[in-house]
Amino acid sequence: MPGLGDLERSVMDVLWDSHEARSAYDVQNALAADSERPLAATTVLTVLSRLEKKGFVRRERVERPHRYSAVASREDHMAELMHEVLGGADDRQAVLARFVGQVSPAEAEALRKLLSAN
Amino acid sequence: MPGLGDLERSVMDVLWDSHEARSAYDVQNALAADSERPLAATTVLTVLSRLEKKGFVRRERVERPHRYSAVASREDHMAELMHEVLGGADDRQAVLARFVGQVSPAEAEALRKLLSAN
DNA sequence: AGCTATTTCTACGCTCTGTAGAACTCGTTC
DNA sequence: GAACGAGTTCTACAGAGCGTAGAAATAGCT
Numbered sequence A, B: 001m002p003g004l005g006d007l008e009r010s011v012m013d014v015l016w017d018s019h020e021a022r023s024a025y026d027v028q029n030a031l032a033a034d035s036e037r038p039l040a041a042t043t044v045l046t047v048l049s050r051l052e053k054k055g056f057v058r059r060e061r062v063e064r065p066h067r068y069s070a071v072a073s074r075e076d077h078m079a080e081l082m083h084e085v086l087g088g089a090d091d092r093q094a095v096l097a098r099f100v101g102q103v104s105p106a107e108a109e110a111l112r113k114l115l116s117a118n
Numbered sequence C: 001a002g003c004t005a006t007t008t009c010t011a012c013g014c015t016c017t018g019t020a021g022a023a024c025t026c027g028t029t030c
Numbered sequence D: 001g002a003a004c005g006a007g008t009t010c011t012a013c014a015g016a017g018c019g020t021a022g023a024a025a026t027a028g029c030t
Helices: A006-017 A024-034 A041-053 A074-087 A092-101 A105-117 B006-017 B024-034 B041-053 B074-087 B092-101 B105-116
Strands: A057-060 A067-070 B057-060 B067-070
Touching: A006 A024, A006 A041, A006 A067, A006 A074, A024 A041, A041 A057, A041 A067, A074 A092, A074 B074, A074 B092, A092 B074, A092 B105, A105 B092, A105 B105, B006 B024, B006 B041, B006 B067, B006 B074, B024 B041, B041 B057, B041 B067, B074 B092
Parallel strands: none
Antiparallel strands: A057 A067, B057 B067
């Protein structure tokens, strides 16, 4: 249930950026584009397996190159993380107060709209 | 820059719950109250030192039993964590939309008030 | 049945965290 | 001022998580 490591997060980013299911090779190539040294195929597979075990990634074993996809969208994931933080608070309202106190005016306005849209 | 471990969080909780600066012994006793097995004094000191290095705790070395206190309030800390999560998003508004979409009606109302209070 | 692409198993080094003994320091006592 | 004791710093180690990948197993194709 812990968070994500650096490489794990990079892999999630790849899956999030291409909204379809991807093979391990796709992920490997996408990662290679960003960094000099390419990762071994097994490394990518290991990370994907760990992400699956953690519940962040879904794997389709139908075709031979298995396809992987993110369980939740990046936005849902992040919103969930924020709720997790908030969940550990005894005084949620106080935390929310501090939180909205630090958002930019533009974002405050956006929040107002979101909340009134109801 | 990583997060907090279980014991580290417990120590922070002690400091947060008593809003004044506390000695390591105070922390040790508070922790002993919650769990069966008491921790060694050095363990508490080590954790407090690590928390200081991480910037979560401030230490006053004036008196002989040093006094420790939380740098930020629990609420500020949590709001900060939420902003950290949000900071990693490319589309912040989308994350905020998901986030407010999952708050309870009561909290949504509270948020409305907080935002209109400008 | 054998070759090749892919996946699973196993493993190792590094960092972080919980845990604490050993060693050191500083104010107080004889 | 030498010894003592409370408190602090140093050093250490084990376990978990993660990056990393070779070795071994598997599965489809020829």
